[in-house]
Amino acid sequence: MGSKLKVIKQSGAYLVRGVTLLIAISILSFVLMSLSPIDPMRAYVQANPGASAENIAKMEEFWGLNDPMPTRFVKWGSALLRGDFGTSKLYRRPVLEIIGTRFAATLALMLTAWTMSGVLGFSIGCAMGLTQGSFIDRVLKRLCLIMCSIPTFWIGLVFLMLFSVWLGWFPFGMAVPAGVAAGDVTIWQRLHHLVLPAATLSFLSFANVALHTREKLTEVMSSEYVLFARARGKSRFQILRQHGFRNILMPAVTMQFSSFSELFGGSVLAENIFGYPGLGAAASAAGLQSDIPLLLGITLFSALFVFAGNAIANGLYVVIDPRVREGVA
Amino acid sequence: MSDVNIGPAVGAEVSSEGPGTPIEVLRVEGLEVAFSRYGKGWSRDRLKVISNLNLTVRSGEIVAVAGSSGSGKSLLAHAVLGILPRNAHTSGRINFMGKALTPARLKKLRGTRIAFVPQSVEYLDPLMRVGRQISPDRQAVLAAFERYRLDPSVAELYPHQLSGGMARRVLVASAVVGDPQLIVADEPTPGMSKELADKAMKHFRDLADAGVAVLLITHDIDLALGYADRVAVFYAGTTVETAPADDFDARERLRHPWSQALWQAIPANGFQPTPGHQPYAGRLPQGCLYAPRCPRKGHDCGHHAPPTVTIRGGEVSCCYAS
Ligand SMILES: Nc1ncnc2c1ncn2[C@@H]1O[C@H](COP(=O)(O)OP(=O)(O)O)[C@@H](O)[C@H]1O
Ligand code: SF4
Ligand SMILES: [Mg+2]
Secondary structure (H helix, E strand, O other), X not given: OHHHHHHHHHHHHHHHHHHHHHHXXXXXXXXXXXXXXXXXXXXXXXXXXXXXXXXXXXXXXXXXXXXXXXXXXXXXXXXXXXXXXXXXXXXXXXXXHHHHHHHHHHHHHHHHHHHHHHHHHHHHXXXXXXXXXXHHHHHHHHHHHHXXXXXXXXXXXXXXXXXHHHOOOOOOOOOOXXXXXXXXXXXXXXXXXXXXXXXXXXXXXXXXXXXHXXXXXXXXXXXXXXXXXXXXXXXXXXXXXXXXXXXHHHHHHXXXXXXXXXXXXXXXXXXXXXXXXXXXXXXXXXXXXXXXXXXXXXXXXXXXXHHHHHHHHHHHHHHHOHHHHOOOO | OHHHHOHHHOOHHHHHOOOOOOOEEEEEEEEEEEEEEEOOOOOEEEEEEEEEEEEEEEXXXXXXXXXXXXOOHHHHHHHHHOOOOOOEEEXXXXXXXXXXXXXXXXXXXXOOOEEEEOOOHHHOOOOOOHHHHHOOOHHHHHHHHHHOOOOHHHHHOOHHHOOHHHHHHHXXXXXXXXXXXXXXXXXXXXXXXXXXXXXXXXXHHHHHXXXXXXXXXXXXXXXXXXXXXXXXXXXXXXXXXXXXXXXHHOHHHOOOHHHHHHHHHOHHHOOOOOOOOOOOHHHOOOOOOOHHHOOOOXXXXXXXXXXXXXXXXXXXXXXXXX
């Protein structure tokens, strides 16, 4: 039918938008970084303290730092199109390779936090929505509101002090124990190092998810279609299953997917606090150390990541809501 | 359940005694509904919105409930179906088929012998297909659809895909799925064209003629008068008069000053509004609730609630009714 064609057309339009976005972001970030006071030679100088002025000038020539900006952009851009993101000055390895390994660690972190905040937030939100107005609801709601106003870094520091320093339950820093060969690291050790940063990161959004779910469920439970369902003899539990979940689960999931940008931003913080070697930590290191190729690579990659999250969110809307599917609402 | 699709056999139990010998299906006596509200801090108070409400509906008849907005019509419907919000408190008596309609009984009867017809498709979950939503019993749904000449494919549609005419029939069909003895319809016609509204009314008339008791809430007395047997007039949460529909033919045949005021507001009778407004639930006057607007008000009216008396085959709550 026509709706299938529509989906294909919409996906095509989305793809075009994604590509345009990436191009725009690459131009913008390239220009911004070129204009910024970041000295691209600093990383080199720091790595080679003994470098002579002549050597430095040579390197500048080699990296094309003396070319005008548009020329440099075209060089960088065409290399990008060939899949060459350049070499990190900080780690002295191809940018793409660094992003690859670092992203695996970050993905584990984000996925854990994302699932935790989603499941926890959704359950607490449901509990509040179903007991709306009760004592439990009011206490939980108050807590969530407080949680929302606490900054992530502060939660991270509290966790670090409480669980790592004081109680010694969790290690601080690193994705794996220090001094253990990468191949010998067990999954438990990995998980052990993941818990605190993931918990910190999930605290960023779970209260939000809970409040949002509560709002939605309250709205659904006081809706006219729930009133009519009760009049048709449906029990509370049946109503929750047939109308409640249907109407709030997918909005919650789509909201989770569209929260990728906050998630990524939060991971920069959490990884730095806990010294977790993910993409976020690499991004801030690259920024501080003037590692422009790496910084650009990560910027592009994170834009792609956030865009993918939003695309999934939009796609889900189309799948679940028959009105959106037919372009009615 | 197999008898659902045999047209007039709806309410088989009732019609087996013959539509000629009506039985009292619903009796509401001295109903009161109050809402508890949270004030400042932890204080609570009760807001009484329905008081001393009386009404009966017999098998085979349509009783129209008329009254301006906020007079408690929907609350009556919700009280009968037991779907009032949690902060509502009811007292008084509601009987169904001669026995008290307890919450336990309601649980069994709701959706089967007692059915609700809502106002519009807004009362259907937009994310759920119409057929499955009305009832999980597909056979019963299709049988009900057939009665109202709805194609079986309509069951697979989502609410927003229904046309106005289809929506009206789907909502009525949803009520007959469970073979009801009592149908409560809350303003089933607003926003409809005259033609569509007449068709909807015709459905209710047919159901009543087959022996179902129909409580028809409406703000459009003019329309209801053509189909109802009796009319209950509400004011500020109470019944002021219950009259045979024919009495609305002439102003003098009505018993209560508010019924007469409503009569005057009907377009054909001059379209005259009555000055003043219905009192707010929090600030009800002492004695007769209509006293502040009543042209016939006498000495007794402000002191105690007027008694309900039967005059010329209609019930009226007024000290000076004639
Ligand atoms: N949940 C509620 N809490 C407090 N007051 C309510 C509530 N629901 C209805 N009311 C009040 O009860 C009165 C009657 O309402 P309703 O039965 O909906 O009137 P209508 O005759 O228009 O259907 C109105 O004054 C309304 O404000
Ligand atoms: S009781 Fe008195 S005030 Fe009330 S309607 Fe009758 S005459 Fe009017
Ligand atoms: Mg109403």
